[in-house]
Amino acid sequence: MNRALRRISIAVLVMFVLLLVNVNYIQGFDTASLASQPGNSRAFYAAQNQYQRGSIVTSDGVTIAASKPSGGNDVIKYTRYYPKGVAYAPVTGYDTIYSETGIEKAQNSLLSGNDSALTVRKLIDLVTGKTTKGATVQVTINSKAQAAAYDALKALGKPGAAVALNPKTGAILAMASYPSFDPNVLAIHDGAKLNQVDKQLLADKAQPLLNRALEGTYPPGSTFKIVTSAGLLTQSPNTSVNTNVDSPTTLTLPQTQHVLHNDQGEVCGNGTGQAPLITAFAQSCDTTFAKIGMQLGAPVLSDMAQKFGMNNANLTVPLPVAKSNYVIPPSQALTAFSAIGQFSDTVTPLQLAMFSAAIANGGTLMKPYLVQQVTASDLSTVQTTSPSTLSQPVSPSVADSVGQMMHAVVQQPEGTAYAFRQDVTGVDIAGKTGTAETGQVSLNDAAFTGFAPFANPDIAVGVIIQGGGYGASAAAPIAVQVIKAYEQAVGHQ
Amino acid sequence: MSSLTAPSPAVDPTGPMAQVSRSRRRTELIMLAFAFALVAFAFANVGYSLKGTLPAGILEYMAAYIAIVLAAHLVMRRFAPWADPLLLPLAALLNGLSIVMMYRLGAQGHPPPISASTVDTQILYTAIGIGCFVAVLIVIREPRVLQRYTYTLGAIGILLVALPALLPASISQVYGAKIQIRFGSFTIQPEEFAKLALAASFAGYLVVKRDVLALAGRRVLGIDLPRARDLGPILLAWAASLLLLIFESDIGTSAVFMGLFVAMLYIATSRTSWLLIGFSMFVIGALAASKLVGHVGERFDIWLHPFTGQNPSNNAYQLVQGLYGMASGGLLGRGLGGGQPYITPLVQSDLIFTAFGEELGLAGLMALLLIYGLIVQRGLQTAISVKDPFSKLLAGGLSFMLALQVFVIVGGVTRLIPLTGITTPFLSEGGSSLVGSWILIALLARVSDSARRPPPRPIQEEGLTQVVTLK
Numbered sequence: 001m002n003r004a005l006r007r008i009s010i011a012v013l014v015m016f017v018l019l020l021v022n023v024n025y026i027q028g029f030d031t032a033s034l035a036s037q038p039g040n041s042r043a044f045y046a047a048q049n050q051y052q053r054g055s056i057v058t059s060d061g062v063t064i065a066a067s068k069p070s071g072g073n074d075v076i077k078y079t080r081y082y083p084k085g086v087a088y089a090p091v092t093g094y095d096t097i098y099s100e101t102g103i104e105k106a107q108n109s110l111l112s113g114n115d116s117a118l119t120v121r122k123l124i125d126l127v128t129g130k131t132t133k134g135a136t137v138q139v140t141i142n143s144k145a146q147a148a149a150y151d152a153l154k155a156l157g158k159p160g161a162a163v164a165l166n167p168k169t170g171a172i173l174a175m176a177s178y179p180s181f182d183p184n185v186l187a188i189h190d191g192a193k194l195n196q197v198d199k200q201l202l203a204d205k206a207q208p209l210l211n212r213a214l215e216g217t218y219p220p221g222s223t224f225k226i227v228t229s230a231g232l233l234t235q236s237p238n239t240s241v242n243t244n245v246d247s248p249t250t251l252t253l254p255q256t257q258h259v260l261h262n263d264q265g266e267v268c269g270n271g272t273g274q275a276p277l278i279t280a281f282a283q284s285c286d287t288t289f290a291k292i293g294m295q296l297g298a299p300v301l302s303d304m305a306q307k308f309g310m311n312n313a314n315l316t317v318p319l320p321v322a323k324s325n326y327v328i329p330p331s332q333a334l335t336a337f338s339a340i341g342q343f344s345d346t347v348t349p350l351q352l353a354m355f356s357a358a359i360a361n362g363g364t365l366m367k368p369y370l371v372q373q374v375t376a377s378d379l380s381t382v383q384t385t386s387p388s389t390l391s392q393p394v395s396p397s398v399a400d401s402v403g404q405m406m407h408a409v410v411q412q413p414e415g416t417a418y419a420f421r422q423d424v425t426g427v428d429i430a431g432k433t434g435t436a437e438t439g440q441v442s443l444n445d446a447a448f449t450g451f452a453p454f455a456n457p458d459i460a461v462g463v464i465i466q467g468g469g470y471g472a473s474a475a476a477p478i479a480v481q482v483i484k485a486y487e488q489a490v491g492h493q
Numbered sequence: 494m495s496s497l498t499a500p501s502p503a504v505d506p507t508g509p510m511a512q513v514s515r516s517r518r519r520t521e522l523i524m525l526a527f528a529f530a531l532v533a534f535a536f537a538n539v540g541y542s543l544k545g546t547l548p549a550g551i552l553e554y555m556a557a558y559i560a561i562v563l564a565a566h567l568v569m570r571r572f573a574p575w576a577d578p579l580l581l582p583l584a585a586l587l588n589g590l591s592i593v594m595m596y597r598l599g600a601q602g603h604p605p606p607i608s609a610s611t612v613d614t615q616i617l618y619t620a621i622g623i624g625c626f627v628a629v630l631i632v633i634r635e636p637r638v639l640q641r642y643t644y645t646l647g648a649i650g651i652l653l654v655a656l657p658a659l660l661p662a663s664i665s666q667v668y669g670a671k672i673q674i675r676f677g678s679f680t681i682q683p684e685e686f687a688k689l690a691l692a693a694s695f696a697g698y699l700v701v702k703r704d705v706l707a708l709a710g711r712r713v714l715g716i717d718l719p720r721a722r723d724l725g726p727i728l729l730a731w732a733a734s735l736l737l738l739i740f741e742s743d744i745g746t747s748a749v750f751m752g753l754f755v756a757m758l759y760i761a762t763s764r765t766s767w768l769l770i771g772f773s774m775f776v777i778g779a780l781a782a783s784k785l786v787g788h789v790g791e792r793f794d795i796w797l798h799p800f801t802g803q804n805p806s807n808n809a810y811q812l813v814q815g816l817y818g819m820a821s822g823g824l825l826g827r828g829l830g831g832g833q834p835y836i837t838p839l840v841q842s843d844l845i846f847t848a849f850g851e852e853l854g855l856a857g858l859m860a861l862l863l864i865y866g867l868i869v870q871r872g873l874q875t876a877i878s879v880k881d882p883f884s885k886l887l888a889g890g891l892s893f894m895l896a897l898q899v900f901v902i903v904g905g906v907t908r909l910i911p912l913t914g915i916t917t918p919f920l921s922e923g924g925s926s927l928v929g930s931w932i933l934i935a936l937l938a939r940v941s942d943s944a945r946r947p948p949p950r951p952i953q954e955e956g957l958t959q960v961v962t963l964k
Contacts, residue, residue: 004763009873012896016866022909027855034820039805042821
């Protein structure tokens with residue numbers, strides 16, 4: 001029997017060797033492939049919770065996201081919290097135990113402390129015995145402008161978004177979306193409860209998780225006349241803001257029976273059928289710009305729209321920005337519509353702000369950005385964003401002309417936004433209203449883009465309100481409040 | 494010239510003291526001290542990792558654990574002084590690590606996979622297990638005694654196996670397999686005891702019948718097939734393990750039973766044909782069952798395609814999470830209390846090995862496998878060195894069964910073979926498995942005691958020894 005026992009022993013040895021080889025394979029060779037499996041939450045946890053996550057602060061030093069020790073028996077050592085949750089949700093995004101959005105996602109490796117840029121500092125922490133923390137991300141947001149934007153949107157109570165830029169640098173000063181959500185409700189560590197909250201938010205018809213400022217696209221309406229004017233002034237250098245242009249009361253579109261009216265059948269200029277460009281712009285005559293659009297042709301409009309930042313699917317701030325579209329229309333009649341911001345034109349509120357920013361900055365469009373600076377836990381700077389040019393849509397002189405026209409919109413009695421002239425608001429604002437027709441006046445999307453102060457602009461704004469009605473009545477007041485709050489904050493008022 | 498010298502080299506002239514040292518009980522005590530130190534260290538490690546302090550109640554837990562194991566050691570000194578000195582320390586180490594892991598799993602998670610009081614229950618089961626260990630050593634003084642109860646043990650074993658299948662599912666079903674008996678909140682898995690009874694019964698049967706079974710029948714393809722009339726017992730075992738598979742949906746235990754019986758047949762007869770017949774019959778049975786029982790077919794799909802389609806989030810979730818845990822452990826592990834074993838479903842029982850893999854890493858798993866390997870090696874060594882054929886078969890069978898059980902569950906959770914729900918000896922939560930494992934160790938210790946016991950000292954008077962010189 002001993003011979004059989006020895007053979008059994010060999011079989012047992014083989015079994016144990018197989019087990020040993022197999023665990024060596026799994027834990028020695030297969031770890032990377034298993035860690036990269038999509039459902040592997042352990043790998044995610046490991047990366048997320050190694051260090052205390054860094055804070056997110058505004059440019060004026062307000063903390064909008066931070067981590068504190070969880071306490072108790074919690075398996076996750078730190079809990080994320082958002083002191084001004086709802087207003088800043090489009091900026092911070094959220095950080096759950098499963099995933100992130102917003103800055104939390106875009107700057108995740110720095111915030112979590114796993115970025116290779118932090119390796120040397122972590123080594124120093126290890127040697128000096130300090131606890132390593134994630135890096136602090138300072139965003140370009142101005143807390144006063146952000147609060148004004150969100151409060152105004154919330155007071156109006158309609159879905160919409162407001163974005164403010166520094167036209168000289170591209171820094172995003174405010175980025176608010178309404179309705180929003182409180183990221184604190186997603187910072188919980190109970191997976192089942194989190195799934196439930198997440199499901200509720202996703203099912204909410206008001207779409208609170210949607211960051212309309214960057215991800216929502218809406219018809220720009222008459223604000224697109226900035227692009228059409230820029231095209232005209234660039235194409236025909238002899239045209240000035242005072243040049244008379246065709247401004248009929250009605251315009252029958254070619255190869256159609258469709259007659260284009262101005263809003264509520266309004267007469268453009270003095271009724272002669274001719275009006276100075278600046279007047280047509282201030283009054284926002286659809287017939288004038290439809291005609292100009294047809295003269296210029298869709299390729300010119302498309303080219304100009306693209307230079308202003310549209311048709312770009314790859315813009316990141318570093319949060320990804322939805323593509324604003326100018327689609328070349330198949331007919332002249334539709335080209336006429338596209339020139340006044342209808343047909344298939346769509347813009348994000350950020351894109352709307354970029355129209356004004358380019359004009360305010362002498363025709364040079366700066367690349368919008370949200371992250372000012374990243375500092376390690378030892379307060380040394382890890383990275384700083386330096387402003388960069390995105391494009392040069394128009395020459396300084398054309399920018400100057402368009403700027404004058406936008407000034408007239410707000411400061412001249414015939415302008416659509418005369419209600420917000422300097423006498424009333426105390427700020428010298430230039431801008432353009434937009435009302436994208438959706439068939440019913442009360443359901444029209446309201447848009448406003450503008451910049452201030454006119455003489456030396458330091459803020460450019462884009463506001464879109466879904467179903468807001470007229471741009472001048474729904475969107476412009478919000479833009480004005482953001483501008484006033486910012487001017488007050490920087491001491492210009 | 495020649496001489497007749499009397500003092501045999503086997504007789505130690507230094508007397509009883511030397512015998513104590515050869516019995517190696519002191520070695521066992523030193524080894525136990527190592528096991529205690531390792532368990533205490535692991536326990537402290539868990540506390541510091543989870544809460545930054547020593548675990549509440551560590552002194553009581555450690556005192557209880559050490560007292561229970563030391564009691565076993567003292568009983569061995571008295572009742573099995575010649576037993577192998579490594580069996581108790583190795584088993585005690587595994588048992589201690591299981592207590593630590595129960596504490597760890599009960600202290601973390603949303604909610605923790607097991608309640609915080611499971612560690613108390615596990616210590617209670619340890620006490621019961623070692624109580625049975627002690628009882629076996631005291632009651633069974635000679636392994637051969639069991640041979641008398643060959644058929645009684647066989648009947649008990651079969652009854653224990655069949656019981657859950659006969660009982661209504663409400664009492665016996667757990668996770669799709671009918672393998673337990675429930676009394677209120679208390680459950681017993683009778684198979685854990687059935688396999689011990691059946692191993693002893695097989696040993697008794699085979700010792701008597703082995704010569705008959707070894708007779709050659711026809712020769713086919715160079716293999717001597719046994720005579721058809723001798724196929725009876727193996728057919729019976731085959732049918733029993735298939736019934737187990739079909740009525741209790743328990744492929745793992747069925748494989749362990751079949752493997753045990755085939756291995757013991759082979760040890761008894763040294764005939765390769767029995768091995769081949771047994772193995773091929775099991776494969777045929779398993780394939781047939783996989784067609785008949787959905788539960789079994791699903792296991793194969795999980796094994797072959799764990800990451801395909803919906804499998805990672807549905808059927809293969811448990812296996813895949815276990816693998817993720819092991820991967821997250823890597824070479825050295827995340828440290829006790831540092832991983833997230835609580836994510837894996839049933840981590841406290843079937844998947845306990847992956848929890849150790851996650852927190853102690855490859856190093857820890859290799860150590861655990863070597864501990865199991867060492868226990869099996871001591872058992873097989875005992876089987877080889879013991880003279881009595883019944884003891885030989887019993888020790889060989891039990892050792893092989895332990896090895897097979899480790900292979901089936903560890904191979905299952907590491908995706909070497911399809912995962913089947915059987916317990917990991919000594920490590921898994923649950924009383925039946927722990928108590929059964931301790932009885933197994935007690936039986937091995939009993940056999941090893943009789944294997945290593947020196948022959949009775951020849952009765953002789955040294956004074957009468959004379960040197961006679963022949964011319």
